[in-house]
Structures are given as structure tokens and as C-alpha cells.
Amino acid sequence: MNWIVFTIFAWIAMAFETGFRDALALGSSSISPSLAMILVAYVALWAPIRHALPAAIVVGLLLDFGDLVRTPGAEPVVVLGRHAIGCLLASYTVVTLRGMMFRRNVVTIVVLAGVTMALTQIVAIAMLKFRSLYDVIIVDDAAAQLGSQLGSAIYTAALAFIVGPLLNRMKWLFGFTGSARSSFRMP
Amino acid sequence: MRNSRQSPSPATLLGVTLLTLLVLALAPTRFTRWVTSFRGPVEVAIAPGKVVLEKASRVLRPPMVAPEVQRDERELREQFDDLLRLHLQAARENRELREVIRSLQAGTPYPASVGARRLSTQRQGINLSTGLVQVRGGSRDGVVPGTIAVAASSQQLIGQVVATDLATSSIRLITDPRMQPNLIGAIVTPPIDEDSLREPDRSAVQVTVELRATDDGVLVSEPIGSVGKPEGVLVPGAVVLLRDPTWPDTAQFFTIGLVETVEELPRNPGFMRLTVRPTGPELGRVGSMILHIPGGDPEGSG
Numbered sequence: 001m002n003w004i005v006f007t008i009f010a011w012i013a014m015a016f017e018t019g020f021r022d023a024l025a026l027g028s029s030s031i032s033p034s035l036a037m038i039l040v041a042y043v044a045l046w047a048p049i050r051h052a053l054p055a056a057i058v059v060g061l062l063l064d065f066g067d068l069v070r071t072p073g074a075e076p077v078v079v080l081g082r083h084a085i086g087c088l089l090a091s092y093t094v095v096t097l098r099g100m101m102f103r104r105n106v107v108t109i110v111v112l113a114g115v116t117m118a119l120t121q122i123v124a125i126a127m128l129k130f131r132s133l134y135d136v137i138i139v140d141d142a143a144a145q146l147g148s149q150l151g152s153a154i155y156t157a158a159l160a161f162i163v164g165p166l167l168n169r170m171k172w173l174f175g176f177t178g179s180a181r182s183s184f185r186m187p
Numbered sequence: 188m189r190n191s192r193q194s195p196s197p198a199t200l201l202g203v204t205l206l207t208l209l210v211l212a213l214a215p216t217r218f219t220r221w222v223t224s225f226r227g228p229v230e231v232a233i234a235p236g237k238v239v240l241e242k243a244s245r246v247l248r249p250p251m252v253a254p255e256v257q258r259d260e261r262e263l264r265e266q267f268d269d270l271l272r273l274h275l276q277a278a279r280e281n282r283e284l285r286e287v288i289r290s291l292q293a294g295t296p297y298p299a300s301v302g303a304r305r306l307s308t309q310r311q312g313i314n315l316s317t318g319l320v321q322v323r324g325g326s327r328d329g330v331v332p333g334t335i336a337v338a339a340s341s342q343q344l345i346g347q348v349v350a351t352d353l354a355t356s357s358i359r360l361i362t363d364p365r366m367q368p369n370l371i372g373a374i375v376t377p378p379i380d381e382d383s384l385r386e387p388d389r390s391a392v393q394v395t396v397e398l399r400a401t402d403d404g405v406l407v408s409e410p411i412g413s414v415g416k417p418e419g420v421l422v423p424g425a426v427v428l429l430r431d432p433t434w435p436d437t438a439q440f441f442t443i444g445l446v447e448t449v450e451e452l453p454r455n456p457g458f459m460r461l462t463v464r465p466t467g468p469e470l471g472r473v474g475s476m477i478l479h480i481p482g483g484d485p486e487g488s489g
Contacts, residue, residue, distance in 0.1 A: 015236025018321075022313045023244035028404070028469060050197050057204060065229040068317050068350065068357065070365060071216060075332065076317060076350050076357065078223040081212030088205065127212050135215045140365055 001051040002175040006043065009174075010055075013039045014062045024155075031151040033159035036063060037117040038109070040087050041160070042167045044094035045103055045112060046176040056091030060084030060120070069128065070138040079128060079137065086123035090116040109164035114157030121149035227352045234354070241311055245474070265341045268442055268466075271376065271426065303437040304329065306478040307339065311355060313471050318365060319349065319357035320471055322478070326351045329480055335438040339475035343466050344429055344441040348478070356478070360470045361443060364400045371398045371406065372431030373443050375461070378424035392417045395430065398443065398463060404470070406443065410458040421449055427463045437479040442466060 013036040025032040036059050044052040063083035068076035094112050101108045125139075125146050132139040139145075171177075195203075211219055306328060311321040324330050336345040336358050346360040359366050374393040394416055398406040411421065425446040429438055444465040452458045467473070 011233065011236055014233045015240050018230075018233060019237035019240035019312055020244045023248040028471070053201060057208070062229065062233075065226050066233075066314075068226075068314060068319065070317060072367070076223075076319065077216055077220055078226050079212060080219065080222045081208035081210075084208050085205070085212060088208075131213055131215075137216060138365070 001043070001047045001055070002173065003051075005173050005175070006055055009039055010036070010059055010062065013059070014066065017063065018066050024159075026151075026155070029151075030148045031155055033155040034117055034152060035159070035163065037090075037120060037153075037156050038113045038160050038163050038167070040091055040120075041094055041112040041116040042109060042164070043174075044091040044116070045098050045109060046171060046174070049095050052091050052095055053088060056087040057084045060087030063087070070140075071136050072138065077137065079131065082124040082127040083120060085127065086120035087116075089123055090119040093119060104168065106161065106164050106168070109168070110157050110160045113160035113164070114153045117153035117156040118150055121153065122146065125149065230352055230355065237311075244312070268342045268426070303435075303482075304480045306330065306480060308336075308356075308476050308478055310472075310474050310476065314357070317357075318363045318471075319359060320346070321355050321357055322476060323355060324478060325354045325356050327353050330356045330478055331480065331482075333435055334478050334480045335435060335441070336476045336478055337441055338467060338473050339477050341467055342442045343470075343473075344438065344443055345470050345473055345476055347434070347438075360400075362400045362404050362406060362465060362470055364402060366400055368433055369399055370409070371400075371429065371443070372396075372433070373398050373427050373463075374430045375420055375446065376426045376428065377420050378422060378426065378445075392420055394420050396427070396461065398427070398461075404464070405447065406463045408461040408463070410452055410455055410460055413457055413459050421446070421459065421461065423447060423449060427461075435479075435481050437481055 016035040021032045021034070040056050040059050043055045047055065060083040061080065064080045065078055067078075067083065069079050070076055094116060097112070101112075125142055128137070129139050129142040131137060211222065306324050308322045308324045311323060313320050320336075322336065330348060330351050332348055332350060334348040334356070336348065337343065338345055344361055346358040346363070346366070348356045349359045350357040361371065373396050375396055376393050394411070396408045396411055398408050400406050413421070423446050427443045427446060428440045429443055430440065431438075442465075444463040446461050447464045448462040450460045450462070452460055
């Protein structure tokens with residue numbers, strides 16, 4: 001995988017997360033799509049595992065830095081690692097599943113983007129809630145957050161209908177040859 | 188024999204990374220607070236792309252404005268709000284000055300003056316998970332936690348800065364239930380109408396209430412006893428102003444909103460509950476704001 005190209009795309013994805021995501025939010029809710037999750041799913045779908053997992057960690061760490069958590073002192077803090085671990089788990093899941101899927105089919109990236117977002121957020125929210133049991137951080141209504149993020153997972157999958165085919169056309173930029181063998185192929 | 192200089196395998200590296208991330212994610216905040224200091228450089232690295240996308244975001248979903256047909260009425264109402272606030276602030280200052288004179292006569296040292304510097308700013312976006320609105324202007328501009336944000340086109344209080352980076356600040360909205368403390372002291376003054384213009388003293392009548400934010404973008408009051416309350420104040424359209432000693436002096440008498448509904452409490456006869464809605468567009472989408480930075484030169488502006 002070409003790491004320079006990945007860095008550029010990760011940078012764009014993070015700029016989207018922080019600068020544009022709320023413009024696509026559904027009404028005044030917090031349900032909105034995540035370009036970063038589509039990128040994680042795409043890289044996990046095509047890159048060798050030795051590249052897919054570190055790439056997921058990088059995106060997860062960037063998401064951690066962009067997401068502040070409240071404390072009683074009113075000064076929000078960064079909880080590093082929760083999205084990174086979530087992305088790592090999601091990426092590993094995609095790497096495991098990709099052998100059974102038609103990777104060139106747009107539906108594959110759509111489904112996997114949704115799965116990636118859902119898994120990442122489940123892990124991230126669960127870790128945050130667990131930490132709040134003994135730490136000063138404040139987590140308001142984890143169930144509502146989870147519901148909102150699962151809604152965002154569906155929205156992310158919908159966005160992948162547009163972004164997925166575009167990324168598939170840029171495989172050569174990333175240096176993905178598509179030669180990784182899939183055990184589920186058409187004759 | 189195994190070479191001791193052999194580099195670790197990818198699986199080992201991954202295991203070590205995973206362990207480190209687990210420790211960072213689960214260790215208590217007092218051990219991991221230092222991580223937050225790296226957020227600034229990450230934000231700076233992402234900033235160029237973020238600025239472009241924010242501009243596109245504003246084009247796609249512009250900050251909400253009131254309809255053009257209501258402009259004249261809205262402008263007049265805002266001007267009246269300004270004058271009312273200035274009047275209340277002057278009255279308060281007058282009262283405080285009298286107390287200072289009394290203290291000086293009694294030999295008490297004169298307290299240090301508290302001013303506020305105004306800094307114009309623009310909304311950058313909203314952090315959906317924390318509900319914090321990001322605005323331009325950070326620690327390098329002198330913005331500190333506790334700075335209050337007010338809509339640029341009115342006297343509507345937006346919220347309070349809870350965190351600052353080098354170039355940006357995070358604002359907690361007054362309508363956010365996560366605001367600490369979550370009870371906001373306020374005064375309710377009569378609705379602004381023709382009567383209040385004819386009878387300027389009428390605006391001096393006020394009722395003190397405590398408000399709590401809900402998830403619906405409005406604030407509701409704690410139950411208020413209706414006995415002994417002046418007439419014509421606790422009615423829909425009444426103006427609600429901040430009056431809370433836990434908020435900075437610079438925030439006092441800014442508008443929290445207008446009373447939307449007055450509800451009798453069937454289980455508590457003789458008590459009522461007010462619902463207060465901020466004026467203008469949804470607070471999280473207000474584009475232009477003024478930050479009132481405490482401790483600065485009152486004449487300064489951004």
C-alpha cells in the first residue's frame with residue numbers, strides 16, 4: 001500500500017469529520033456519516049493485513065484526538081485508544097470477511113462500511129462507559145449515544161454507495177493490485 | 188542461535204501497540220491528561236482542509252436566519268432588548284457602586300476592576316458527540332475557559348467556553364443539559380410590547396427563576412409558586428435574562444430567551460412551570476458570535 005496516498009486520504013477524511021460532517025447531519029440529530037470509517041473499510045478490504053491494521057489504528061487515533069470527553073472540571077479531555085482499538089477490531093473483521101465477499105461489488109463496501117462504523121462505535125462507547133465507572137469522565141446516556149452511532153452506521157453505509165465506487169476506481173493510487181486471493185469467486 | 192538484534196515480528200509490534208492503546212484508553216484521567224495536549228498539533232495539521240470544508244458546509248447548510256419579512260420587527264425587538272439590558276445593567280452597576288462607596292467609607296480596600304474584551308468570531312462546526320460548538324479564536328487570542336459567547340446580531344446568550352486550543356475554542360450551549368452547573372439563575376421581565384414602551388418602569392418588574400436545559404433545545408423552570416407574583420410577567424412572550432452569580436459578571440443580563448409556555452402543575456396546585464426558548468435560530472447553528480473575554484480591556488474588540 002502506498003502510505004503517502006493513504007495519509008492524504010486520511011487527512012481529507014479527518015477534515016471531513018471535523019469540518020463537514022455536521023452539515024450532513026439528519027436534522028438537528030447527531031446522526032451523520034463518517035468518511036473515515038469508509039476509508040478504514042476500504043483499506044481493510046484491499047490492503048494486505050500488515051498494512052490494513054496499522055492504517056486502522058492511525059485513523060482511530062485521529063478520531064480519538066477529534067473527540068473530546070467531558071469531566072466534572074468542565075475541561076474536556078482526549079481519551080486516546082478507544083476509537084483506535086475499535087477501528088483495529090473492525091478492520092480485522094473486514095480482513096477476515098473479505099475472503100467470502102465479492103470485493104469489486106459496490107454492495108460489499110457499503111455493507112462493510114456500515115459494519116466498520118458500528119463495530120468501532122460499539123467498542124469506543126463501551127470502553128468509555130467502562131472507564132466512567134471508576135474515572136472522573138462523564139458519559140451521558142451511553143444507550144442514546146449508541147443508538148445515534150448505529151444510525152450513523154446506516155448513514156455511513158448509504159454514503160459508501162457514492163464514495164465506495166470512487167475509491168474502487170482509485171485502487172491504483174493506493175497501490176492495491178487486487179491480487180489477494182478470495183476464496184469466494186465466480187467461476 | 189537467535190540474533191538478539193533481530194527486529195520484532197509484526198505480530199509482536201501489533202500486540203505491544205494494542206496493549207499500549209488499552210492502557211491509554213482505560214487508565215484514569217489523572218494519568219492520561221497529558222494526551223490532550225497533543226490535540227492542538229493534530230488540529231493544526233488538519234486545519235487547512237477543515238477550513239475549506241467548513242466553508243463548503245456553510246454553503247450547503249447556511250446558519251439559520253429569521254425570515255426576511257420579519258426583519259423590521261426583529262430589529263426593533265433586538266434594539267429594545269439591548270436597551271432593556273443596558274438599563275438593567277446600569278441599575279445593577281448603580282446599586283453596586285453605592286455598595287462600593289459604603290465599603291470605602293467603612294475603610295474596605297477597593298476591589299480590582301473586572302473588564303471584558305470583545306472578540307468577533309465565527310462558528311466552525313459542532314462536535315456531535317460532546318455537543319460542543321467550535322469557534323475561531325483560541326488561547327493565542329486570549330480566550331480562556333469561562334468566556335461567554337453571545338450572538339453577534341442580538342443579545343442572545345449562546346453559551347460558555349469550556350476548552351480552548353491555540354486557534355479554536357469549544358462552547359457549551361446554554362440549552363445543553365450537560366452544562367455545569369445545570370441550573371441557571373434568571374430573571375423574567377414582562378413581554379416587550381407597546382405597553383412596555385409606554386410604561387418604561389414596567390420592565391423593572393421581575394421574577395427570579397431557575398432554569399434547567401432539556402434535550403429539546405429549550406429550558407424549563409423549576410416549579411414557581413404563583414402566589415404573590417406580579418401580574419403580566421409570567422406569561423408567554425416574557426423576556427428571560429441571565430442573573431446567576433455562578434456565571435461571570437460579563438454574562439449577566441444577556442438574554443436567555445422568551446417564555447414559550449406557562450404550564451400549571453396539576454400535582455402541585457398553585458405552582459407553575461415555564462418553558463423558555465432562545466430567540467433567533469437554533470443556538471448550535473448561529474454563525475457569528477461575540478466572545479466576551481473576562482479580565483480584558485472593556486474597550487478592546489476583535
